Amino acid sequence: MAPSKDKISSLPNSLLSTIVSLIPFKEAVRTSVLSKCWIDIFKSTSSIEFDELSFVKECQTYRTKQAQRKVFLEFVMLWIANHTETFVGNFSLRLSMPGKAKKIVRKCISFATKHGVKELELNFCDPKLDCYFTTNYINHEALFELPAHVYGHTGLETLKLFSCSFVEAQLLHFHALKEISLGWMEVKLTTIKTLLSNCEALDSLSLKRCWNSDEFDLGEENLRLRKLVVDRCMFRSNSIYFIVNAPNLRYFYYSGLNNNFLVMDIRSNVMEEEVLEFCVEYIGHALFLYKLVEDISGVRALVVSNYFLQVVPTGGCLLRMPRSLNVRSLIMKTSLDQYELLGITFLLNRCDELEHLTIELSHPGNYLVYELPANFNPESFWTDHAKVYTCMVYTLREVEIKEFKGSMNEIRMLTYFITIGRILRKMTIYLSKDDVVDRNGRYGKNKEFECATGQ
Secondary structure, three states, rough: OOOOOOOOOOOOOHHHHHHHOOOOOHHHHHHOOHHHHOEEEEEEEEEEEEEHOOOOOOOOHHHHHHHHHHHHHHHHHHHHHHOOOOOOOOOEEEOOOOOHHHHHHHHHHHHHHHHOOOEEEOOOOOHHOOOOOOOOOOOOOOOOOOOOHHHOOOOEEEEEEEEOOOHHHHHOOOOOOOOEEEEEOOHHHHHHHHHHHHHOOEEEEEEEEOOOOOOEEEOOOOOOOOOOEEEOOOOOOOOOOEEOOOOOOOOOEEEEEEHOOOOOEEEEOOOEEEEEEOOOOOOOOOOHHHHHHHHOOOOEEEOOOEEEEEHHHHHHHHHOOOOOOOOOOOEEEEOOOOHHHHHHHHHHHHHHOOEEEEEEEEEOOOOOHHHHHHHHOOHHHHHHHOOOOOHHOOOOOEEEEEOOOOOOOHHHHHHHHHHHOOOOEEEEEOOOOOOOOOOOOOOOOOOHHHHHOOO
């Protein structure tokens, strides 16, 4: 039998360079071991991503980490020196403690702009501070300042700056800017308004771990935004408004403390997906959340967290108001605690057209304690309290369950959907890589579950 030919390797280098540019940078580098003709192909990729975390492992000693960091920086400089293409479409650099490698960072940024970069990401935040809902990042000064020569590169379409300060007035030169992400630094509302009013092509704004002293009130502006992300930002402690007027907004993500505002007003005519994640702070916000549910009734895809499921049932008679949501795809993050179960059925009862449901099982956290109904029994909930909702009969065709461990609560829920789902066509269970429940109800490692981990 004749040896099989490698048809991909026989393609012209120009075409191979295009192919390599379409895959993640880490995978592009790995292609260098395929054969001799691939050794230099990855150097021509137009999509470059230097990530310190790919070299520096968290579970190492300080001395080992420093050695790994040195290897990473040497790799970056060597790669830049040997890059063979004249154009760079996407350039990303993630590096902690940039002050200790200023010359290398500046060379990287200069390399990107000289090669006509379209998408630039500079991430200098400390990965240790990136834990859920912590406020330790507040008032941390940005660790690096955007070099002056970047402002002259007006062809940028995407700019992502994390712990990298900038001159507000200079950003106005980026007339081609379509997407901007800012994080780990102070961003005033005036800065946001300036960007939105002067960068006419801007349709995506993302704020992560930012802080300022202003209320988030963009109600007067008629924004062109199609995507808005506000991830664990801190506004003025007594702020009462979170208002956005964006008629074309299709995707909205909010994660953070819900006691920062009393009014959330998202004005959009074509919202398609909304993600809501709130931190547990105070009880008594059911009215606020219910009003929010009414405002987003036209959303087709919705993601809610544990907190949402805990608070919604505390609304009393408000929850009996007939209100149907237009949600087709629903993701619920839950630990199936007794204080979340009623929130789950609240949503199932109002998503009459639900087609795809995802249950992301999470570890138990801090719970709001409220008085459960007198006849409420968590162990028999799925048989006594959960009903045959409209979506279970007419529309729900697919259910996904993630991080499944095999606990009794999870099995009861699984049985409910299989039994009640009249037109259910597909159920996908992703087994947890963590501890699972054995046949005696005890938690521990189970080789059988580990082997089956995956889809």
